[in-house]
Amino acid sequence: MDESLNLGRIIDRHADRDAIALVGLDLDGHATEHSFGEIDTRADALARGLLARGLVPGERVALLGVNSVAYVVSLLGIVRAGLVAVPVNFKLPPAIVEYILGDSGARLVLCDDARAAQVPAALPHILFGSPEFAALPQPGPFEAFEPDARDLALILYTSGSTGRPKGVLLSHASHRWVVRTRQAATPLADERVLIAAPLYHMNALALILLTLASHAPAVLLPQFQAAAYIRAIARYRCTWLTAVPPMIAMMLRERELLAQTDLGSVRVVRMGSAPVSPSLLEQIHKLLPNARVINAFGTTEGGPVVFGPHPEGLPTPTQAVGAAHPAVQMRLIDERGQPADEGVLELKSPGLMLGYHQRPELSPLTSDGFYVTGDVFRRDAQGFYTFVGRRDDMFVSGGENLYPGEIEKALERHPAVQQASVVPVPDDIKGTKPVAFVVPRPGHVVPSEEDLKAFSLTQLAAYEHPRRIWFVDALPLAATQKIDRRALTEDALQRLAGAHH
Incomplete structure (x- = not known):
């Protein structure tokens, strides 16, 4: 096999070029089908067209838009040309989007109509679906740029909980390793994958590259919308989903639609960003009776290949993310800087980033080359790892370290609790104390605040139990689709201030 080292050339040209690679759906259910051959040919033509515009390898081209087939083709074409793709989170505030476009050094933005207003006037942009976009590709054979070990394919910006987003530099080599390693572990050839998570995130981006490399069909939604997602599963008999807990919660609200829809085709749900609580697991099994749930963990900086099945075939405990992947070195470091069975995960693998763009003062790598994730894990006697919480989310209350994730898991064990989020608020005696926001579970009697506090004890x-518990219809999501803890903290402070007047 004439394998190129270019990340954009992961479609196998010897496999069936007429097989369907992508079904592009809009939220109303209009579908277009695209073969592997068509995607491959279009990506080559786009790569030629970008270089014909005068762009040179190493220069950045930003992508700004919801998921679409044009977005995927553009991503492959940019990378094949030796240019660097910068997928931008369009849900960020306009000033931050502008900062990312400027900081990355983007020379051109490919965007959809709804996002065009976010592009600064001085920066050239081309709209997906416009006559200019149709004229951009130059058909014909194309030799992909052959990268060296440190040549960049992607810059992904992580919206840190504080400060400006950081551009994570990802090489062709690191991401091809990710794709190939996952391909070996996750045979997708017989699966139909549904993707609704945003392609500007590592989760969906790594998955679309994996499906293309695996010659597996993917169904692509512009963004997650519960009813459209449920209909897409049924219509295309999707077998493989990737989800975050809020998505499942939103699907469960579509009771009428669920009652008339068969979701029995789903065999795998890969849950990211937060571990699955026992109550959520029970609901996933009700929703998707034939699915097994995998708790996934990954970071933009360290890639999605971190954990895997146990080397001796032991079953992974429900809450665990797995055992150490054989190709990844890892260690847990406690607060004293010593190796321990509970501590911050540090890892080293061929999937690591090269560093942060123009931020030499930020060194997330240790002197011996391990990436410090900031995520606290616990390792059991069998070697299984369980996520405890973000070191950044940890707070000290009366001298004790509290991890919101541990308290949330405990609250979610109550049958009437769908989802919980815990944040710290100031306390005169203890410094800070935990309070909780709880989304009640449909069809259950909502407990009183006192009852739930008593249960938590x-x-x-x-010292861990929440001093106040408020019931809400939904938890606010940040642009990353994770729970917006800052918004909850502000809400808690307002409620407490109101109670004192």
Whole structure:
């Protein structure tokens, strides 16, 4: 096989070029089908066209838009040309989008109509679906740029909880390793994958590259919308989903639609960004009776290949993310800087980033080359790892370290709790104390605040239990689709201030 080292050339040219690679759906259910041959040919033509515009390898081209087939083709074409793709999170505030476009040094933006207004006037942009976009590709054979070990394919910006987003530099080599390693572990050839998570995130981006490399069909939604997602599963008999807990919660609200829809085709749900609580697991099994749930973990900086099945074939405990992947070195470091069975995960693998763009002062790598994730894990006697919480989310209350994730898990063990989020608020005596926001589970009697507090004391140390619990319809999501803890903290402070007047 004439394998190129270019990340954009992962479609196997010897496999069936007429097989369907992508079904592009809009939220109303209009579909277009695209073969592997068509995607491959279009990506080559786009690569030629970008270079014909005078762009030179190493220069950046930004992508700004919802998921679409044009977005995927553009991503492959940019990377094949030796240019660097910068997928931008369009949900960020306009000033931050402008900062990312400027910081990355983007020379051109490919965007959809709804996002065009976010592009600064001085920066050239081309709209997907416009006559200019149709005229951009130059058909004909194309030899992909052959990268060296450190040549960049992608810059992904991580919206840190504080400060400006950081551009994560990802090489062709690191990401091809990710794709090939996952391909070996996850045979997708017989699966139909549904993608609704945004392609500007590592989760969906790594998945679309994996499906293309695996010659597996993917169904692509512009963004997650519960009813459209449920209909897409049924219509295309999708077998493989990737989800975050809020998506499942939103699907469960579509009761009428679920009652008349068969979701029995789903065999795998890969859950990212937060571990699955026992109550959520029970609901996933009700929703998707034939699916097994995999708790996934990955970071933009360290890639999605971190954990895997146990080397001796032991079953992974429900809450665990797996055992150490054989190709990844890892260690847990406690607060004293010592190796321990509970601590911050540090890892080293061929999937690591090269560093942060123009931020030499930020060194997330240790002197011996391990990436410090900032995520706290616990390792059991069998070698299984369980996520405890973000070191950044940890707060100290009366001298005790509290991890919101541990308290949330305990609250979610209550049958009437769908989802919980815990944040710290100031306390005169303890410095800070935990309070909780809880989304009640449909069809259950909502417990009183006192009852739920009493329940939490049966599950937690006394110092961990939430001092106030408020019931809400939904938890606010940040642009990353994770729970917006800052918004919850502000909400908590307002409620507490209101209570004092």
